[in-house]
Amino acid sequence: MTSVTRSKLLWDFSKKVLNSDVPGDFVECGVWKGGSAGIMGMALEKFDADHHRKLHLFDSFEGLPEPSELDGEGAAIYSGGVSSGKLESVHQCEAGIDEVKNFLFNHLSLAEERLIFHQGWFQDTLPLLKEHPSKIALLRLDGDWYESTKVCLDYLYDRVPKGGVIILDDYFCWEGCKKAADEFRAARGIVDQIVRVDHEAVYWIKS
Numbered sequence: 001m002t003s004v005t006r007s008k009l010l011w012d013f014s015k016k017v018l019n020s021d022v023p024g025d026f027v028e029c030g031v032w033k034g035g036s037a038g039i040m041g042m043a044l045e046k047f048d049a050d051h052h053r054k055l056h057l058f059d060s061f062e063g064l065p066e067p068s069e070l071d072g073e074g075a076a077i078y079s080g081g082v083s084s085g086k087l088e089s090v091h092q093c094e095a096g097i098d099e100v101k102n103f104l105f106n107h108l109s110l111a112e113e114r115l116i117f118h119q120g121w122f123q124d125t126l127p128l129l130k131e132h133p134s135k136i137a138l139l140r141l142d143g144d145w146y147e148s149t150k151v152c153l154d155y156l157y158d159r160v161p162k163g164g165v166i167i168l169d170d171y172f173c174w175e176g177c178k179k180a181a182d183e184f185r186a187a188r189g190i191v192d193q194i195v196r197v198d199h200e201a202v203y204w205i206k207s
């Protein structure tokens with residue numbers, strides 16, 4: 001679903017954090033069919049040959065939930081006219097877990113022991129996280145909506161060490177994503193520069 005520019009950036013950052021020994025696993029929240037997860041997984045296969053690092057994949061695997069009013073009119077229209085924030089699929093960006101596993105394991109030949117699937121709404125799965133991933137070298141957020149972005153930052157940001165990379169795929173695409181990130185950064189006093197990748201995505205590197 002992403003652009004060539006974003007795919008290349010993801011590959012380059014995957015390589016960079018591994019080559020510069022930023023500690024931690026890779027995490028993607030919002031997987032859909034697994035395209036970006038595949039890039040992250042292939043980079044791990046190539047540059048983390050001893051299989052120390054895991055790739056954690058969070059998704060409902062049943063599509064986007066309802067947006068809330070904070071996501072704006074465009075999000076409600078995209079979702080078939082609903083915007084109450086209910087954790088019920090609006091059947092956009094829908095891909096089942098078997099389809100994603102088939103793509104990652106059979107098509108890309110990623111090692112099964114490397115990947116950890118967290119199936120369910122972020123709001124349900126993230127609070128259940130225990131020790132792992134204890135550190136996150138690369139955090140890619142691609143859940144589109146305000147609440148989806150906020151809950152990921154709330155639960156995962158503190159696990160990103162210095163030098164870790166945070167990629168927000170939807171910052172300039174969906175207004176709720178930008179709002180959630182801006183509020184989070186303001187509340188935490190984060191001044192690491194937000195770098196624009198293209199017409200949709202941004203990243204920052206944790207200092």
Ligand SMILES: C[S@@+](CC[C@H](N)C(=O)[O-])C[C@H]1O[C@@H](n2cnc3c(N)ncnc32)[C@H](O)[C@@H]1O
Binds near residue numbers: 037064
């Ligand atoms: C735009 S798609 C992801 C695209 C994918 N990363 C790629 O690169 O092709 C958004 C994904 O986020 C998931 N998602 C959004 N909000 C969620 C939530 N609150 N809980 C679980 N999954 C969510 C949807 O199920 C969907 O698969």
